[in-house]
Amino acid sequence: MDTPNFNNSTNIIEKGISQDYNYLKLQSINEKKPFSGNNSFGGAKLLSRMDDNQVLNSEFGINNIMQPFALGRKEDFSVANKNTSTDVEYLPSPFIIANTTEVELHHLKNDCIIPVFSKDNEKTIAHQEFIDVILNAIQSAFPHQSIDIPEIRVSHQIKGRTPDAIHLNVKDLLENQKTIYYERMAFIIRIPSITDVINGNELSLTVGGVRSYNLENLYNKKSFEKFKIFIGFQNKVCCNLCISTDGFVEEMRVASTQELYNKALKTMQNYNAENHLMEMKELTYDFLSDHQFAQLIGRSRLYQHLPKSERQAIPILNFNDSHINTMAKDYYEDKNFCRKEDGSINLWNVYNLFTQANKSSYIDTFLDRNLNAFEFSKGLQKTLNGNENYHWFLS
Incomplete structure (x- = not known):
C-alpha cells in the first residue's frame, strides 16, 4: 500500500455550512456494512465539500468503512428549542475554553517551530502533521461526505528566540527573531452531512484529537509518541462533544505518521455510531x-x-x-x-x-x-x- 501524503490537506475544505443539510437515518443496529462507492446511498444524494484540487485517498486501498448512514435532505438549519419553544439558529462557540486560544492550521505550519527529542535531534510528530493525518483518515473513512475545516485550540505557549537576538531586550525583539510552539493542542473536524436529532438538539458527527508535549520525554531519545483521538458527535446547539468508549483512544502510541494514520482509521471503522446515538437517546427517557x-x-x-x-x-x-x-x-x-x-x-x-x-x-x-x-x-x-x-x- 502506498504511503499517504499527509502534507496536502489544507485546501480540501470550504469553510462554512451550505443551506442544504443532511440528517442521519439510523439503520438497524445489527447491520454493519461498508459505504457504497457510488455517489448515492439508499436513494439519498451524498454531498461533498472537497476542493477540486484535492486528491482523494482512494489509491490507499482503504475499503473497510464504517457502518452505513442513509442521508436525507433538510432544508433549514434552525430547529425548535424545547426550552424556549422558538426557532433558534445555532451559533458557533468553542468546543473547549479553559485557557485555550483558537489558531489556524496555517499558523501552526508557518509560524511555529517543531520540538525535537534532544538526545538525538529527531523531530516529533508536529501538531500540524497530526491534524493532516486525521484529515486524510477521515477522507478514507468518509469519501463522499462533506467535511468542515479543523477547529484548533492551543495552550501553554513555549517561547524562544533566534541566535542573532541573544543580547536583545524583549521589547526590542523583531517578529522574525521570536520562536514559539504550543505544548498542548486540541482540534475537532466536523462531518456536517452526518447528523441526527436528540431531544430537539441537532448532533453532527465529529472527529478530533489531543496532543500534549508535556506527556513526552523530550530530553531523551526519540520513542513512541502519545496521542488521544476520538470520533463521536457534537451538539450543535452548544458545541458540547459527545464521546463513547468505542470512539475514544486515551493513549495511542505510535512511531510514525503512517502508524498514526492506520490506527486512527481503524478507530473510525470500529466506532458504532448507531449504538452511541441509541444510548444517548435513551437518556431522554x-x-x-x-x-x-x-x-x-x-x-x-x-x-x-x-x-x-x-x-x-x-x-x-x-x-x-x-x-x-x-x-x-x-x-x-x-x-x-x-x-x-x-x-x-x-x-x-x-x-x-x-x-x-x-x-x-x-x-x-x-x-x-x-x-x-x-x-x-x-x-x-x-x-x-x-x-x-x-x-x-x-x-
Missing part, C-alpha cells in the same frame, strides 16, 4: 427530581474528599468542585439544558450539563472527562432503573 439533582450535586462535592478506601468502592467521577458549581448554576440558568418547571431534569440534559462544565478543563484532561460524563450519566440511568452501583450519588 429518565428524569431526576429536583431533590435527586440536589443530592447529586452535594454528593459530587463530597466525593472529592472521601477517604481513599471509601472512594474506591464508588464509580469514578472525574469532575471537581469548579465543574460541579457550574452545573448547579446551569441547572437554573442554562437556556438549553435547565430544569423543567417542576424542577425535574432528564438525564440527557444532565449529561450536557457535565459536558458544558467540562469546557473549562485543560486540554490534556478534556477528552477523558468527556468520556467520564457519558459513562457516569449512563450509570445514573441504570440506578434509576434498579442498579445499585451509582446509588451513593442519589441517596
